[in-house]
Each structure stands twice: as structure tokens, then as C-alpha cells.
Amino acid sequence: MRPSDRAARFFATSALAARVYLGYKAITLAEKRLGLKDPDQRRSRHHTDSARRLYGLAIRRQGLLIKFGQIVGSRPDLIPDEYIAVLSRLQDRVPxxxxxxxxxxIERQPFMEGRPLAEVFAEFDEQPIAAASLAQVHRARLHDGREVAVKVQYxxxxxxxxxxxxxxxxxxRILAKFERNLDFSPLIEEISLNVPLELDFINEGHNAEIIARNFEARARTRPAQLGEDGGGRGWAPVxxxxxxxxxxxxxxxxxxxLVMEYLEGVKITDLEGLRGQGTDPQAVAQLVIDAYCEQLYLHGMFHADPHPGNLFVQPGPKLIMLDFGLCRQLDDKFRLGYARLVNAMLTWNIPNMIQGFLELGVKVRKPQDTAVYLELGRSFTEYGKEGRAYADPDIVAEANQRMSKAIRSNPITDIPREFLLIGRVVGLLSGLGAHLDSRVDMVRTIVPYTQAALEGAK
Structure with a gap:
């Protein structure tokens, strides 16, 4: 990349970030100090303008700006509707x-051995079926008749x-100087470690095979949901x-x-398409949560990028998972420790919850003040309160308020990278739940998996 291109990219990104942040702060300040009469309308206009500008910048500059826009556009549970309406187009409709x-x-790859495209592929659709931040995907057919999807890095x-x-x-780092209660260093480190892995398609292929083997090797049973009496440690056929x-x-x-098997399916957020194939969106929402609980608590290896462009559905329902560039293998110590922590939070076992945070390496500025762990746990408990759906905006708002209060009173100084990636997954799943209008009961779904993980370790 030429120095002039780097400079132009930096100034364009910085200018937009400043415009979005300062514009929002100005409206909030005017509301508090000047009694602004129409703050909601002003915020809505600001969000719409900011979303359009971010979309335009992402399309022009591409790269990680598209990936950032994809994440923002996948969070209707957290991000204003004005952003969702515009940025959701970045999931699979990138130019x-x-x-x-x-x-x-493709023709410069070693497997081509100098041959033209037609000698390896009997058919190759010139129009991509998907285009994203790092690569685009084309449908093709090999000479042996196999239908394949060909993912090509830009x-x-x-x-x-x-x-x-x-x-x-x-x-x-600049934002951290203004928002002093937020420590962005773990996020910076996580982004720096993850993105290079997503550029290695051999790594992605191996990740896909591990995830596939884990699901194929599972027993013909999985944890049953909790019964009305709170029991349910047994196992149910599946x-x-x-x-x-x-x-x-x-x-x-x-x-x-990366060349892989081509699979037909309906995009997970296409409600009309799901109903058209006879699939209940609520069954899809339940299947997604089950699949991720199984990965996190039982397998240890999990797919960490569940945005709508990576998840498709076949009748059944059956869940198609795509794009395994971002995955994480949890070691057994962290997997079981996390299962104990979540189990303690959902059953409101305060001593085990505090001990769980400490054992997993979550550190705060004032270690003697354990109240922050209690508030963190309470935020998760409200999020997963029995009988309430995980995509309920009120739950998300409550959880965010709890989290903000905890961090302000005693800022977190160190947090394992695994927590950040799991947090990303939970956030994206919450966004999916909002799209699907999910009514999945999180306590009844999650607790059997955490208990199964802990019982399996005995």
C-alpha cells in the first residue's frame, strides 16, 4: 500500500470516528444542560447520517471497515435501528x-500448475454468491461433478x-483517554491476534474439520432442558x-x-424464506443456542463469528455453519471454569460465582472489593432470567446498565482473551435472537449443558 493511500485511509477513518462520537456527545450534553426539546429526533437523524457515512466509507475503503460494519449491523439488540437498516447490507452484499x-x-495458485481455470473447473459462475471484507465466494463445479464453493482472498x-x-x-487509545472507565487494551490485542488467522485459509479449513468432527462424534443424546421442577440433568434423544x-x-x-462443498440453505435472518421452507424461526433460535452451548461447554472448540452471513438453514431445521477463520479452542481448565462460573451465575450461587471470576483471571482495580463480581454476575443473571427471552431488549438494557455500573465502581484491569471472544459470540447471538424474535428460555437451555460439562469432568 502506498504511503499516500495509508494517509488517506487514516484521515478518512479518523474524521468519521470523530464526527460520530462528538456529534452524539454534543446531543447528549445539550439534552442535559440546555433541556433540548427533541433529543430523540436529533439522535435518530445523527444515527442515520452516521450509518450512511460509515457504509459509504466501508464500501469505498473495504478491509476491516467492512468487518466492523458487519458486526455493528448484526446487533439490533444493542445498536440503534438506523444503523441496522443501513449496515446489515454489509453482511453479504458488499460490491x-x-x-x-x-x-x-486462482490461476496463480500452486494447484493450478499453470493451467487455465477451465481445466480444473467444469463450470465457474463469474458472479459471486457472497462478497465480504476479506474475500468473495463463487459457485463452481469440478470435472468429477462435485458442486463446490470457491472462496478467494482479495x-x-x-x-x-x-x-x-x-x-x-x-x-x-484516543477514545480511552476520553472514556477512562473503559480499558480497550484487551480488545486491541484480540483484534490483532484474530485478523491474521482469518487471512490463512488453511487454518480455516482445519478449523472447519475440527468443528465438523466434534458434532459428528457427539452421542445421539444431548442434555435435556430443565423440567418444571428445576430438574433435568438427564439426556434426551436428538x-x-x-x-x-x-x-x-x-x-x-x-x-x-479455499474450495469446499456447496450447500443450499436460507439465510438465518430471512424470516419469509424460513417460513417458506416450513421452518419455525423459534426452532431455529433454539437450535442455534443449543449448537453454541454444545461447542462452548462440551467441545471446547467454537465458531466465533455467528453473524447472519455465516449461518444458513435447511428444513428440519438444520443449521449450516460457514466461515471458520475465527475459531477458538478452549483448554479444559478454562472450559470447565467457565461452565462453573455460568452455572453459578444462573443458579445465583454467590460464593462460587466470585470464586469463578477469580479463578478465570478476571482482575479489577480494587481486588478487595468483590462487589464488582456480584454486579457482573447479576447482569448475566438478568440477561438469562428464567422465563425471559435472551433477545428481549429490556434484558439487554438491564445487562448493559449492570455492567456499566460495575465497571465505573471498580474498573476491570485484566480479562482473559477468551472472555472477549465469547462476549463477541454472545453479542452476535443476541442480535440473531432479535432478528428471529426469539423466545428461547436461556436458563432452561444453558444450565443442562454447564452441568453436563461439569459431570463429565468428574
Whole structure:
């Protein structure tokens, strides 16, 4: 990337970040000190303008700006509707690169051995079926008849991502000077570690195979939901194959091109499409939570990017998971410690909850003040209160208020990276729940998994 391009990218990103932040702060300040009469209308106009500007910047500059927009556009539980309406288009409707650029990228891969595209692929659709921040995907057919999806990384994207990471680090450090109760260093570290892994498609292919094996190897039973009496540690029969991962075609895959089995499905947030195939969105919401509980508490290896562009549904319902660039393997110590902590929070076992935070390495500025752990636990308990849906905006608002109060009173100084990635997953799942109007009962769903994990360790 040329120095002039780096500078232009930095100034464009910084200017928009300042405009969004300062504009919002100005409205809030005017409301408090000047008694502004129409703050909600002003905020709505500001959000709409900011969303359009962010979308335009992401489309022009691409790279991590698209990924950021995807995350924001996937959180209707947390982000204002004005942003969702605009930025949700970034999930799978990013303007693609010209086919000529993609064709040359493929033909330069070692497996091509100097051959033209037609000698390896009997058919290759020039129009991508999806385009995202780092790559785009084309449908194709091999000469042996297999239908495949071909994921091709954009040329030059590595230098763009490296530059964007520097900009993100800088902007978060500046923001931290104004929002002193927020420590962005763990987030900066997590982004810096994760993004390079997403650029390695060999790593993604191996992740996909591990996730697939974990689901295929599971027993024909899984934890039953809690009964009306609070029991339910038993196990209930479940049909296998309700989570589907595409098979990798290794002979045509490299760090920059990934060829995999092509799978048909309806996008998870397409409610009309789900109903059209006879699928109840509530059953989909339950399946998604079950799939992620199984990964987090039983497998230890989990898919960490469940935004709507990566999850599709077949009748049954069956969940198709795509894009395994961002996954994390939890060691047994953390997996079981996290299961104990969540189990303690959902059953409101205060001593075990405080001990759980300490054992997992969550540190605060005033270690002698354990009240902050209590507030953190309470925020999760409100979020998962029995009989309430995890996508309920009131629950999210309560959880955020609890969290903010806890952090203000005793800021967190250290938190394991695993918590950040799990937090990302929980946030994206909450966004999905809002799209699906989910009524999944989180206590009855999660507790059997945490108990199964702990019983399995005995």
C-alpha cells in the first residue's frame, strides 16, 4: 500500500470516528444542560447520517471497515435501528471485485500448475454468491461433478488489514483517554491476534474439520432442558446431523483460496424464506443456542463469528455453519471454569460465582472489593432470567446498565482473551435472537449443558 493511500485511509477513518462520537456527545450534553426539546429526533437523524457515512466509507475503503460494519449491523439488540437498516447490507452484499482479478488470483495458485481455470473447473459462475471484507465466494463445479464453493482472498488485502489494525489501535487509545472507565487494551490485542488467522485459509479449513468432527462424534443424546421442577440433568434423544459444516476440498485449497462443498440453505435472518421452507424461526433460535452451548461447554472448540452471513438453514431445521477463520479452542481448565462460573451465575450461587471470576483471571482495580463480581454476575443473571427471552431488549438494557455500573465502581484491569471472544459470540447471538424474535428460555437451555460439562469432568 502506498504511503499516500495509508494517509488517506487514516484521515478518512479518523474524521468519521470523530464526527460520530462528538456529534452524539454534543446531543447528549445539550439534552442535559440546555433541556433540548427533541433529543430523540436529533439522535435518530445523527444515527442515520452516521450509518450512511460509515457504509459509504466501508464500501469505498473495504478491509476491516467492512468487518466492523458487519458486526455493528448484526446487533439490533444493542445498536440503534438506523444503523441496522443501513449496515446489515454489509453482511453479504458488499460490491465484489471484478472477475478478472479473481480469475488471475486462482490461476496463480500452486494447484493450478499453470493451467487455465477451465481445466480444473467444469463450470465457474463469474458472479459471486457472497462478497465480504476479506474475500468473495463463487459457485463452481469440478470435472468429477462435485458442486463446490470457491472462496478467494482479495489481492493486496493483507497490507490493507495491517494498515487498518494500526488505525484501530490508535483510535481506541484516543477514545480511552476520553472514556477512562473503559480499558480497550484487551480488545486491541484480540483484534490483532484474530485478523491474521482469518487471512490463512488453511487454518480455516482445519478449523472447519475440527468443528465438523466434534458434532459428528457427539452421542445421539444431548442434555435435556430443565423440567418444571428445576430438574433435568438427564439426556434426551436428538437426531444427528442438525448442524452441517461443508467438507473441504484440500487438493484445490491454499492459504489464499479455499474450495469446499456447496450447500443450499436460507439465510438465518430471512424470516419469509424460513417460513417458506416450513421452518419455525423459534426452532431455529433454539437450535442455534443449543449448537453454541454444545461447542462452548462440551467441545471446547467454537465458531466465533455467528453473524447472519455465516449461518444458513435447511428444513428440519438444520443449521449450516460457514466461515471458520475465527475459531477458538478452549483448554479444559478454562472450559470447565467457565461452565462453573455460568452455572453459578444462573443458579445465583454467590460464593462460587466470585470464586469463578477469580479463578478465570478476571482482575479489577480494587481486588478487595468483590462487589464488582456480584454486579457482573447479576447482569448475566438478568440477561438469562428464567422465563425471559435472551433477545428481549429490556434484558439487554438491564445487562448493559449492570455492567456499566460495575465497571465505573471498580474498573476491570485484566480479562482473559477468551472472555472477549465469547462476549463477541454472545453479542452476535443476541442480535440473531432479535432478528428471529426469539423466545428461547436461556436458563432452561444453558444450565443442562454447564452441568453436563461439569459431570463429565468428574
Amino acid at each position: 465484489p471485485r471484478p472477475f478478472g482479478v479473481i480469475k488471475r488470483r 489481492p493486496g488485502i493483507e497490507s490493507i488489514v495491517e494498515n487498518d489494525l494500526r488505525n484501530i489501535r490508535f483510535l481506541l 437426531e444427528r446431523g442438525d448442524v452441517i459444516v461443508p467438507r473441504i476440498v484440500w487438493e484445490y485449497s491454499t492459504r489464499r483460496v
